């Protein structure tokens with residue numbers, strides 16, 4: 001995608017001067033000028049040509065950030081699947097999703113114009129990250145903006161389980177007064193075992209200690225414990241000593257089916273399990289059995305191996321589980337707060353905008369990470385080449401041969417697996433089209449953009 005006509009847009013980045021007037025005077029006297037050069041706003045295309053498709057109720061903050069850029073934005077409140085998804089993804093430049101929409105290799109093959117994917121959540125398991133990278137599509141997410149919301153929910157759930165609040169609530173709604181204290185406990189002094197000590201696990205650890213719980217955790221990485229939390233060497237050890245086990249791991253090959261019959265048997269009699277991570281981590285039939293037999297005293301489950309794509313009265317996948325006692329079920333709402341969604345909307349829309357407008361891929365999860373300082377507005381004929389290519393020997397020689405008639409102002413190259421990315425600011429380019437054509441003809445080219 002490249003347009004040869006020059007953009008007539010003026011700089012949107014204002015020359016904000018934060019100096020005090022004394023400092024300004026000083027600078028004026030010394031240099032005879034007090035204006036710093038503006039950053040040039042790069043446009044490979046009319047911004048109104050950029051099509052953004054946002055699914056699953058992505059927050060309004062993202063919609064308005066994109067609209068402010070002048071992009072076309074289309075929104076859906078549900079996840080799209082099958083032919084509908086394929087039809088919609090065909091001509092968009094960016095797709096924004098949350099945890100439900102599955103962007104498989106097959107779906108991505110239809111996305112001929114796609115530059116980037118925004119996961120407006122933490123998890124990126126719903127996207128075939130490698131297939132996206134191979135197509136030159138960068139994937140961004142929000143690594144921690146909803147972690148506090150999830151951690152708070154877990155604290156609430158621990159108390160719900162300890163006091164059987166789910167059951168009492170159902171009974172009251174049915175008109176049943178059932179005042180009992182048997183097998184209802186305080187959480188003070190109880191052991192919380194956290195599986196996965198990332199952003200969420202670590203937040204939870206701090207909150208749980210403030211409630212008087214003793215915290216242990218298990219993680220495959222060596223992570224510094226917060227507060228008094230203690231790391232354990234193995235999952236088995238953690239399961240054996242915890243009154244509450246809370247899962248906070250991503251979905252990977254290693255975590256799929258991680259909690260099954262064997263693991264549940266290792267848990268203490270009367271312990272509780274909480275899963276606010278990914279549905280595939282817990283084997284539902286094994287959990288159902290453990291609850292039915294009374295081995296576990298209760299569970300909170302927010303995520304399921306199979307979840308509906310849209311809201312509505314159709315959650316009927318696990319009838320046996322639904323009949324269990326002291327089982328609190330929620331529809332994947334761990335990160336669903338106004339605060340988290342607002343923050344995620346801002347964060348991911350900003351990453352995507354920087355990638356579209358400047359080529360910056362910092363914090364992409366599947367992609368080489370590159371960035372360069374802005375081109376100055378007065379560097380009139382300087383263009384920015386964004387060259388996503390196969391990571392094979394000899395490519396940099398080839399590309400620099402193409403650049404050799406010009407001055408390369410600055411250049412940054414990075415690779416990740418099979419994919420590499422060159423960002424180069426090239427001076428004195430009067431024929432953008434020829435430069436672009438020469439680059440896309442290189443044998444390693446995956447996707448090239450020239451911004452000017």
Ligand SMILES: O=C(O)C(=O)COP(=O)(O)O
Pocket residue numbers: 098099100120121122123124146277332333334335336
């Ligand atoms: O952040 C995540 O990965 C979550 O699981 C939250 O997903 P959601 O944005 O609510 O679909």
